Structures are given as C-alpha cells and as structure tokens.
Amino acid sequence: MKKEIISKKTLEYLAGLARIELKLEKEEKLLKDLGKILGHFEELEKVDTENIEPMAGGTIQINVFREDDAMAGKNQKLVEAFPEKEGDFLKVPAVFEE
C-alpha cells in the first residue's frame, strides 16, 4: 500500500471532486484527522490477500431480473418537491458555461 498522508493540495483537489466547499480554518484539523485514519489503514498491508476475490457487496443474490416494464405512473409528489420546475420538469441552471 502506498504510504500517503494527504497533502493540503490533495485535500483541496479531493474536496473539489466531491463538490464540497471547505472552510479554511477547518482544513488543518481535517488533514490531521485524515492522516491518522489513513495511517491506521496501514495494518491491512499485513494481511495476505493473494488469490482472494474482492467481496463486492452484502447480498447473496446473483442476477436479480425483472420484466423491463414501466411501472404505473409517476409519483406526482416527487415532482411537487422540486424547488424549481417548468411543467413537470425539474428546472436547473445552465449546465454549460459560455
């Protein structure tokens, strides 16, 4: 496992990917906490996982199928919950900037 205590630059990059605005005064504590947590994960290096299949989920189900039918109607209450709408469409600001 690569030993990496996240740098301030990496933290800001990750926060950008996660679309989270960070407050400057909280960054230092966050960096310290993440460093400690990632440091703890190093114990996994000791575990021999040669030829072990990764466990992808909690379920015992394999290939759950159903007919590809649209289910009856839409939930109008979902539409009503939109903060802004036009007709039954969710209204969003322009996606592409000029």
Add this chain to the structure above:
Amino acid sequence: MELKNLTIKKFHEGLINKQFSAFEITKAFFDYIEKKDSEIDAYLRLTKDLAFSQANKTDVDLANGKELDILAGIPLAIKDNILIEDEPTTAASKILANYRASYDATAIKKLKSFGAVFLGKTNMDEFAMGASTENSGFKTTKNPYDLERVAGGSSGGSAAAVAADMALAALGSDTGGSIRQPASFCGVVGLKPTYGAVSRHGLIAMASSLDQIGPIAKTVEDAAILFQAIAGKDEFDATSVNYEYKLGNAKKLKIGLPKEYFSGGLDKETEKGIEEAIQNLKSLELEFKEISLPHTKYAVSVYYIIMPAEVSANLARYDGIRYSQMSNVSGQMSLRDIYFKTRGSGFGDEVKRRAILGTFVLSHGYYDAYYTKAQKVRQLIKKDFDEAFKEVDVILTPVYPTPAFKIGEKVDDPLKMYLGDIFTIPANLAGLPAISIPVKSKKSEVKGELPVGFQLIGKPFHEADILGIGQRYEQLIYA
C-alpha cells in the same frame, strides 16, 4: 396503565379487552414526551396529526368488530432517515432541513398496513454517520441513565426514546452497529437483521452494501414481533430476499466464543457483564465452544474504507437542486456554485470527512491499494464466519468495549470514535444478523450503574436462533 410496563403483547391485550383505547395511550405518550424529552432530546419532531389519525382508525376498527393485528395501535418512534410520506425527513442533516418525504419506506408501508402508530421522528447522527448522535445537525440525544453521557448512535434517538418510555418500540438503521450500540448503551434490545431480510427502499442510503433497518424494543419478544412485520422481499429493493421468519425452540444450539474478543481491551464493567451473560446462558444448558475469527481485528480498517467509498457515491444526490434548497443558494447562481455552497454549508464535519475519504480511496492510483484491498479482507472476514458457523450456531461477543461514554469525550477524535465499532462492524461486513440484549433485567439493575449489552451473531437468515436464545435469556432473568 403505566407506560413503562407496556410491551406489545400487553398493549394488544389491554386494547382488545377495552382497558384503554389506542387514542388514550397515544395521548398519554405525547403528554409524557412533552414532559420528558426536554431533558433527553430523543425526538427531532413529533407526528401528532398522523399518530392520532392512525390511533383513531384502530379504535374505529375495534369498535366495528374487526380483528386487529398485534401491531394495531402500537406507538412507535421512527429514526429520521426512514421516509414517512408527507412528513419532514432530514436524516438529521441541515441539507434536508426543508425536505418532505414523497413516499413511504417499505418498512413503514408494512407497519401502516398493520395499524401501527408513529409518534415522531428520532434524532440520529447526520446521515447515520456516527456513534453518539453528537454528529446530528440539530442536537445531541442524552442517555436516559445519565444525562451527561451519550445515548449511542447513530440510532441514539430511537434507543433513548424506548429506554425513557417515550415510545413502546422503535425503528432504527444499522450500517456498522447503529442499532446495537445505542441499544446496549440505553439498556434496550436492538436487532440488525441479515442483509436482505428487510427492504431498504425508503431508507436514506448511507452505505448500501451494509445498511439494514431493524427494531429497537424493550424486550426480545417485541423485537421479534416487529422484525416479522417488516421482513420480506420487496420489488423496490433487488437485494431483499423472500424470507418467512419462524421462531424455533432454540434449545440445542451451540454458542461460539471468539478467543480474539476476550483477550483484554474490555472495560471492567463490560467484561463483568459479558461474564454474567455467559453464566446465565450456561444455566440454560446451552453448550459453549471457543472459536477463532482471526481477520475480524481488521474490521475497523476495512469498514472505514468501504463505507466512505459508498457514502461518497450515495451523497452525490444532495446537489441543492432535487430535494430542497439551502437559504444561501439561489437559482441565479451557476450550477457549480450551487453544488459547492449547498454541500459546503449543508453537510456537517463528519459527513464531509467521510465523503472526502471515500473520494480518496476510490481515486485513480489509490483504488487498488485501499478499496480493492479492503474488499479482499472483507471476503476473509466473511470466510472466518463461514468456518466458525460449521462448528457453532451462534456467536457471542461484547457490543462495545465500554458502557456509554461522556458527551464530548470522543467527538473531536474521529479515529478514536471509529475504533469503538470493532465488535459490531464484522456482522455488517459479513451480512449477518446480530442482536444486542441487556445483560440485566430492569428490576435487577443497580442504581448508578450503566447498562451493558451482549451481542449474539447468527447465521444468515437465522434470526430465529438469536431471537430464540434471546427470549429464553429474557425469561430466565425476568423469572
């Protein structure tokens, strides 16, 4: 009728024998909540109109000679990450402060069909991320046994409400111990079902390969009744399984004690409690055997890689557009600004920490070293249980290394908080059913002592084993 003596069965008998009406009991609960909850802070909000209309319906049904389900009129508290149609639902996050649920969770729909009454929505750690409710965006729930201590978490509001007689029973959710640990801290029973036993539809997702809804109750019997009501396959959750629960006699079961879990590190009171539970179970002529779960010591690292990875994906939907808007955001802003401002001010510190940690372990260059590695060790942990269950039927462990800790004791040190989850996480990683049961009966509790729970972990879809042993235990200590 004293609220604190009520169980589901006693309530049902009292109701059909006309000792009281569902409306009267519902009102009595609300009167008591209004007195008591100012010191406990278990509820985020009450759902009075809904509760009274549900209670009235039960009373009318009974007057009309309809046969009532055992859950008809039963006053329940519901964790605020479980959707009840038309009711505000926040998962204790400011980002959902103005959100109203558009539909019922499947577990709620089922309980409604049986006539249950919902008193209100309970406090929790924001999006179920925490072990003390201190990460709630709104308030911290206090432990009814000691108001300076935490109720546990993340389902701390549900556990405290049941423990303080502000609900007959409750629903919680458990991703890494969030039902069992607060149940242990508050001296009540908490069941995390097998992954797939209860539909997750309408549960606000935290980590989808680990989350399960389950009951918190005063007795194992009540927990079993509630579990039976909410279990089963649901077309809206592809991981749910067709499963009919039947209670067995739980007589000839063998209990495994993992040697790794009893080699120090336990608080004295907890150790004493676990020893007492084992002695009690021995008097029921249950056989014990030492077993080994060698990889479970890595459970905290595995969990705190896999869970944040899933969190970072599940939280993407809180974009400030679909559900409700924060007050610092307007439609005039650019899309990018809406995302950053909404999530920056709407999420609390722990949620941000997990979203960023999850983004990191999934990012290019680190994915294999962290995420894939954790998935492989998760497989080894599951294999440990598969091996152990060839020799024993049920595994007994502590729930938490200590009784309830003080408010403020751990909240500033996330790793310290995470390490406490060591005994509860393995059941989630392996998808197994597990229950927390108080060691002592209410009448034998010593004043000033904090409650301690013990955990029974069962084979997949063998809830009957752990509930069965639990009910025998209960009959013994209450005899």
